[in-house]
Amino acid sequence: MLPYVYQVTKYDPADRDEYGHYAGTKPTTSDCGPVEAAYLQAVAAFAEDSGVDQLAIREPQLGGFAHFGLEPPVDGYGLAGLFPAGLAGFHDGALVTTAVGLELVRAMLRDNGAWCRLEAEGAFTVHVGWDQYLYVGSSRPCEEALAHTRSLGLFPERLDASPYDFAPDDPQQVQRPADADFWARLHWTVSAHRATFLEETYAANASRWHRLTRDNIEAVRSQLIPRSQLAVWPDLLTDVDAAMAALPEEGLVEIVWEDEAGRITSTVVDETQFEAVSSQITRASAVGVVSLTTDEPHPLFTAVLPDSDGVLRARWQTDPTPSDRDWAFLKTLRRGQAVTGTVTTIASFGVTFVDIGGFTAMINIPELSWRPINHPSDVVKVGQEITAEVLDVDMVRERVPLSLRAVQEDPWPQIVQRIGQVVTGPVTKIMPFGVFVRIEEREDGFQGLVHTSELVESSGDVVEIGEALTVKIIDVDLARRRIALSHVQAVASSTEGQPPRD
DSSP states (O other): OOSEEEEEESSOGGGBOTTSOBOSOOOOSOTTTHHHHHHHHHHHHHHHHTTOOEEEEEEEEESOSOOOSSSOOOGGGGOTTTOTTGGGGSOTTOEEEHHHHHHHHHHHHTTOSEEEEEEETTTEEEEEOGGGOEEEEESSOOHHHHHHHHHTTOEEEEESSOTTSOOOSOTTOOOOBOOHHHHHHHHHHHHTTSOOEEEEEEEBTEEEEEEOOTTTHHHHHHTOOTTOEEEEEOOOOBOHHHHHHTOOSSSOEEEEEEOTTSOEEEEEEOGGGHHHHHHHTTTOSEEEEEESSSSSSOOSEEEEOOOTTSOOOOOOOOOOOHHHHHHHHHTTOOTTOEEEEEEEEEOTTSOEEEEETTEEEEEOGGGTOSSOOSSGGGTOOTTOEEEEEEOOOBTTTTBOBEESGGGSOOOHHHHHTTTTOEEEEEEEEEETTEEEEEOSSSTTOOEEEEEGGGSOHHHHTTOOTTOEEEEEEEEEETTTTEEEEEHHHHHHHHHTTOOOOO
8 A cells, every 4th residue: 555645636625515525516517628637637747756657557447437527438438549459458467658547547537438547566556536536646745746736726635545446355265366277177177078168358347258179278378368357168158049038037148149150249238238139149150148147157167367477466356166166275285184074975986075174075995994895884974074184186177085094004014014924814705816814803804815826735625705714924015005825834834843643
């Protein structure tokens, strides 16, 4: 916030009522004469006193204010000829000379449909308010500019702050940037046929639509206007008759249509304009309707373009979608982090779903326990609170795999210490290449393989599931989590030291 802020008006403070409202005689002459010239001279004087010769456009808007001036609005929002790129040049962060900045102030004073904040960061601001109230901020006192403003017949008044200072809609919201993760997700989403349109909003009430394919995303990306707000939409288009039949009885909607050449056009209208728009789209190949008063349909996810150096300097915020809220939560996670959540579902295919702070993470069967299990319900129950470790944070697919066993002590190193032991356990499975034997006295005990070559020949054909078999632990492969057993060596160990039979 700048230390010196002044309200500059053409209204004499002596003509204000007890509430601060102007109660004097309203002017009957054009706004475009000496008064307007005085405003522009005052702004130029403050800019010069502040040492500023270049301004940045911030939060541009088109057609966002009611008309107050005596002069009628003009075509082109008062921006005609100011930007080489036309309206597309009127974007957040665009740098203009003081001369162009004064023309923007003129357009705002006349309420010709364009509005923005003009700022030189840390040095100077110009905000045009309702009914030709002007607010100038500076890092310097600007005594000469103040004296000049008074000599022009205007009335400057010191304030603590401009009422038009930027304030975010939600100071707690973390805005999603259109960074590498965003574009990777967009590629994945389009490839999965879940999105077909990108809405690019470069000024309030000014947007462009792009149909996306797997092949054109990067081409579309290269043409986006700096600091634009982006919204990724599923397929909105249908046949013209169906779209028009779906129009609400009242309310603002954005009608998007594609012509025979594949060009996409949109316009914002209300019920009073539906009939007029219908005549424009009679030859459209497809039409879509987006309500501006309800949440249906809504974008899949949104973002704001950062600057070329990757820094997000645009201050406006998109309306967060569920995917955006998931993204904000995922940005707080990291691999190896312990999280607490509640088991919500155990799927028929064995995956366990866990709610962690409103986001649904997943645990695959091998990550539930170090020990063998038949079903997740052997370990967890729906509604149970658990603590697990984050294995990965997939920002593209917005997935978080967890591990419950990672927060538990790994029993396998203890099994390694048992190499050489002879144990007796039940046969749990018979395979063509050998049999599996449980070596611990618990239902979820570890099992090892007795290869056919390690079975005593006399017992190989008669072993049955459930039969107790004495085996020797001969190897433990920690990397592959496998235990090798030998019945032959166990029998040999039991006969060592015994006297030979007669």
